[in-house]
Amino acid sequence: MSYSVKETFTSGTSSGSAVAPPAPAALAAKVRTVAPSMTRSMQRVAEAVAGDPAGCAALTVTGLAERTGTSEATVVRTARLLGYPGYRDLRLALAAAAAQQEAGQAPSVTADIAVDDPVADVIVKLARDEQQALADTAAGIDPVQLEAAVAAMATARRIDVYGIGASNLVGQDLVQKLLRIGSIAHAPVDPHLAVTNAVQLRAGDVAIAITHSGRTVDVIEPLRVAFDHGATTIAITGRPDGPISQYADHVLTTSTGRESELRPAAMSSRTGQLLVVDCLFIGVAQRTYERAAPALSASYEALAHRHSPRPTRG
Template sequence: MTSDVKEIYSGGAPPAPAALAAKVRTLAPSMTRSMQRVAEAVAADPARTAALTVTGLAELTGTSEATVVRTARLLGYPGYRDLRLALAGLAAHQESGAAPAVTADIAVDDPIADVVAKLAYDEQQTLADTAAGLDTVQLGAVVTAAASARRIDIYGVGASGLVGMDLAQKLLRIGLIAHAHSDPHLAVTNAVQLRPGDVAIAITHSGSTGDVIEPLRVAFDRGATTVAITGRPDGAVSQYADHVLTTSTARESELRPAAMSSRTSQLLVVDCLFVGVAQRTYETAAPALAASYEALAHRHSPRAR
């Protein structure tokens, strides 16, 4: 997706107020610096910005009225008036005491109880943001393709590779042919064998991991249905993806690298995809799951030794 495409309002329903903060956190890293200033102001103080005119917000952020309107449209609203209404709703939600807007970073000298509380909150926020921003139409299309696929290839490296392995083993247990590839050479070698009716899934939080993009490109050229699970929907991986599933991430800090929080959101998307496929293929998935449970139980029983 190019920035020009992303700046055009899609015409769908604008995000609910509760989803606005998630949208800001997800899209801010891919915005221009001037649009980031608008998004940061919106996220930092929804009540204050909701009271501002488009001119007032432009002056507050040192940008232009056009930048404010483009930011509103990028966030999914037809215009600035609609964004102001959502901001007012978000401010009211925060004032209700449901949750703090920002979680403090973990400090080196934090007691372990505080570490647990902060991580738990950040994990919850990451999952809530991902759920709020997940395009269920795109997800449904991926479920349909995967449920009838001859073969499913999954590409990911590092932490994303672990998520790919998790998805592959889940799909295998319901009787589908699925393989996760973290070695870039093997990934491309396998992608060459794909054809229409197969599915290729690339998992990359940054959207720019070359070792993941290349096999997806090959799969795309071979006619397979291609999917990107990424935190950057405007990243390079998306140009080879028929479907994009966007993940969110908590703020990165010195003691909590991005890989930890991005994996949380990726695992939620993977679980949603798996459950959807299991629902679509229930008649074959249920017996396959039962057979795998029985095989594992037999393997660990004393009589099997």
């Protein structure tokens, strides 16, 4: 079993081999993902390094602590929570990120949607936010975790997907894709049914939980039951340090998205979740191609036949 993301966020490195720190281009995305779960003092450090990488790269650990009104220990803890072994590594990443900004490679920051925005502005703002959510999620997905999750799903006897509200809709999207390539998959809407389904899972089965907050009890409970019964468990969440990770063999992190009054968390997190489930589906389809291709063709044929004109009686 590969290392769990929850180990990365508590210690900065996995208990086995060292975990590669995020690339400079992914630093801002990492800050946006992790900052909501930080203490306020750590958030000040994270916001400073994301907002002014060049200025912070020039500071010692003492200098950054003074600039943010925190302590040296807080700066070091923030660096580790962002995935760097220590402040020196974070400082090098900041210098590289500053160089990328100078080259015009930094992502643009958009304004929130206002009540009186014209439709044309809403289109532009939403499109930019969706693009940023995709970029942030792509930068934050751990390929090792994704590969391990795909491997488990490709050989699974059965796959259960748990989610509530908007997350359940994302789960339904994944399930209908998996069914079309011959996988046995379920996404129960009722949380009680999710738990009773989870009781039936065993080693060789897979359970996937989708929760932006990482704290949704109705999603955590069936995943815990599946975990206790030996199934391989996967969490798709915007809060990899949340309670859901305690019962996840593999954690896939999504972007937290830009929330606002008119764009709540359920809406801002959906884009990243859909990217992750699409990555899972494509990975499974690749690994099971000999089975998946004929199954997909059969489903296309069945749908085409359903929509073809029916013969009429003379």
